[in-house]
Amino acid sequence: MIHLIQRGLMFGNLIHIExxxxxxxxxxxxxHLTNHQTELSDFHIDISGFSPEIGDELGDPLYLNHxxxxxxxxxxxxxxxxxxxxxxxxxxxxxxLKEFILKNQPQLFALTAKDAVAGELVNSVYSVDSPAxxxxxxxxxxxxDTTSGTVADAQALANDVDRFMxxxxxxxxxxxxxxxxxxxxxxxxxxxxxxxxxxxxxxxRNFWTAHFGGLYVMQGMDHPAVISSGDKDALGELPIKYxxxxxxxxxxxxxxxxxxxxxxxxxxxxIDAAAILRQKMDFIVIDTAQESGIDLAGATRxxxxxxxxxxxxxxxxxxxxxxxxxxxxxxxxxxxxxxxxHPAYFYTLRSADHANRDLVNMLLAQLxxxxxxxxxxxxxxxxxxxxxxxxxxKKSYVADFLDxxxxxxxxxxxxxxxxxxxxxxxxxxxxxxPWGVSAKKIAAVGPWGAVRGK
Numbered sequence: 378m379i380h381l382i383q384r385g386l387m388f389g390n391l392i393h394i395e396x397x398x399x400x401x402x403x404x405x406x407x408x409h410l411t412n413h414q415t416e417l418s419d420f421h422i423d424i425s426g427f428s429p430e431i432g433d434e435l436g437d438p439l440y441l442n443h444x445x446x447x448x449x450x451x452x453x454x455x456x457x458x459x460x461x462x463x464x465x466x467x468x469x470x471x472x473x474l475k476e477f478i479l480k481n482q483p484q485l486f487a488l489t490a491k492d493a494v495a496g497e498l499v500n501s502v503y504s505v506d507s508p509a510x511x512x513x514x515x516x517x518x519x520x521x522d523t524t525s526g527t528v529a530d531a532q533a534l535a536n537d538v539d540r541f542m543x544x545x546x547x548x549x550x551x552x553x554x555x556x557x558x559x560x561x562x563x564x565x566x567x568x569x570x571x572x573x574x575x576x577x578x579x580x581x582r583n584f585w586t587a588h589f590g591g592l593y594v595m596q597g598m599d600h601p602a603v604i605s606s607g608d609k610d611a612l613g614e615l616p617i618k619y620x621x622x623x624x625x626x627x628x629x630x631x632x633x634x635x636x637x638x639x640x641x642x643x644x645x646x647x648i649d650a651a652a653i654l655r656q657k658m659d660f661i662v663i664d665t666a667q668e669s670g671i672d673l674a675g676a677t678r679x680x681x682x683x684x685x686x687x688x689x690x691x692x693x694x695x696x697x698x699x700x701x702x703x704x705x706x707x708x709x710x711x712x713x714x715x716x717x718x719h720p721a722y723f724y725t726l727r728s729a730d731h732a733n734r735d736l737v738n739m740l741l742a743q744l745x746x747x748x749x750x751x752x753x754x755x756x757x758x759x760x761x762x763x764x765x766x767x768x769x770x771k772k773s774y775v776a777d778f779l780d781x782x783x784x785x786x787x788x789x790x791x792x793x794x795x796x797x798x799x800x801x802x803x804x805x806x807x808x809x810x811p812w813g814v815s816a817k818k819i820a821a822v823g824p825w826g827a828v829r830g831k
Contacts, residue, residue: 378765380776385784386753387761388429390460391421392453399453405524406451406493407431411440424460424474426451438464444504445588446514450474450521452494455485465758468585468736469517473498473577477519481574488523496521500581508589508612512596517579528574583733585740587758593740595733598636604629604740623744630717638737639726643706653794654703657724657748658685661696664747667771676774694720695747724748727795738795749775750783754791 381387394400395418403426404414413435420430425441425448432438441449445466458478462471478485488494499518502510522528540547582597591606602619605612609622621628633639643650659678662685666673669691671684685692698721704710715722723744728737735755742748742755752760764772783790 378761380772381761381764384776384780386776386779388421388463391423392457392460393419393421394428394453395419402493402524403451403453406495409495409524410449410451410497413440422451422453422457422460423463424457424471424478425449425462426453426457427463429463442466446502446505447500448498450496450498452478452485452489452496452521454489455482458482461757466587467581468739469579469581470498472735473517473519473579476579477521477575477577480577484574488527492523492525492527494521494523505586505588508592509615511586511588511592511594512616514581517581519576519578521574521576583736585736591743591759593736595632595636595736598638600632600635602632604632606743626722626744627717629740629744630722633726633737638729638731638733639741640729641725642727643702643725645727648794651703651706654699654706656750657745658696658699658703660749661693661699661747662688663749663771663774665692665696667768671770673770673774695724695745697721699724734795750779750790751794753779753783754794 378387394403400415400418403422406426408414415428415431415434417428417430417434420428422428427441429438432440439445441451442464443449448466448470455478458475462474465471485494497520499520500514500516502513505511544550580597583595585591585593589605589607589612592612593604595602595604596617600619601617602621603609603612603615603617605620605622607622609620609625612620619628619632621632623629642648642653659681662681663673665688666684669688676684685696698713698715698719701710701713702715702721702725705712715725723741724747726741728734728741731737738751738755742752743759746752746759746763749760752763764775767775
């Protein structure tokens with residue numbers, strides 16, 4: 378992984394903690410949450426306050442995420458909002474933490490000036506001992522306070538102030554007054570400077586989880602389903618009718634289409650579809666070259682495309698399917714018939730514009746793993762897993778490419794690949810094409826039928 382780490386593609390954007398004051402605050406919070414402390418004089422933390430160095434020190438990469446549920450967090454600075462989330466067990470966790478920090482940024486800025494804020498993403502499930510338990514996770518609630526209980530004291534003081542102002546004999550209640558003075562010494566004047574956190578709740582109906590080999594739980598859809606990265610039969614009985622695995626390409630395609638979750642790249646507005654298709658084809662050539670033992674050191678795009686011409690007969694069906702689509706997009710060639718059982722099918726799609734866009738792009742990345750740029754952007758956990766098994770020449774080429782063409786403008790690259798323009802007109806009716814059968818035909822056989830595009 379050294380190529381990735383050196384280029385900031387792994388463990389990038391972490392927050393460096395080296396101030397003795399911040400380390401002391403971190404240790405107070407760590408003791409409060411886990412009964413552990415660190416002896417390190419500096420370390421890096423992610424958005425949740427997890428440190429890979431402390432994880433190594435404690436021999437526990439889940440020291441803030443016991444059993445992979447109810448993730449705990451330590452906030453030392455609001456700058457953590459831009460950091461990644463390492464060892465993510467649920468796809469929703471980082472966005473929940475980021476939204477919490479943004480929503481409470483002024484309050485957290487004031488609180489972290491003197492203390493660490495420690496908390497937890499709480500749901501009713503404390504152990505995911507079977508896949509069925511994932512369906513008990515419905516809502517995530519945030520609990521948070523400083524290690525000295527400043528937020529709780531401020532709320533208690535505010536209640537005391539209300540009581541003092543409303544009760545007729547409160548002026549003569551020495552105990553009440555003494556308690557108010559004692560709390561005010563810790564919190565300050567809460568009437569002028571209120572100390573309160575918006576402890577938000579989030580619905581969690583559609584998510585990816587790393588548990589059980591990786592599952593996409595889509596129970597909040599019009600037509601719900603679970604999609605497993607491993608063998609679906611190993612999951613046992615689940616409280617949902619439709620369960621697929623990665624071999625069920627046709628059923629997954631119907632699930633995506635029936636729920637209006639995807640759109641063809643060549644029909645998407647605001648992007649250079651031809652450039653995206655060419656880049657996907659280049660990555661497929663790189664994958665084939667690695668398997669053939671071809672040296673990719675210093676290879677340019679021109680070199681990659683020269684390899685494609687020279688070894689066209691050895692390239693997989695994904696390449697040729699995308700090449701047919703590119704000819705249609707650029708030169709008005711024949712409309713290619715790419716159905717869901719074609720290896721190139723999921724390479725031709727991106728998520729439509731909806732609330733679960735990131736989750737759907739994550740699934741598409743797993744279904745089209747040779748597109749390493751999309752895999753890195755949308756599914757880093759799988760990218761790192763596959764990267765470890767690649768030949769050194771492919772590792773070097775991919776790391777150089779991501780550093781050169783993605784790192785320099787992340788926002789621009791994401792917008793070019795996945796951005797969506799506002800709808801300016803009613804969408805055209807669905808019709809038969811290279812992405813499968815019509816909506817009318819799906820309605821006739823059901824969303825998960827074995828129908829193939831004809």
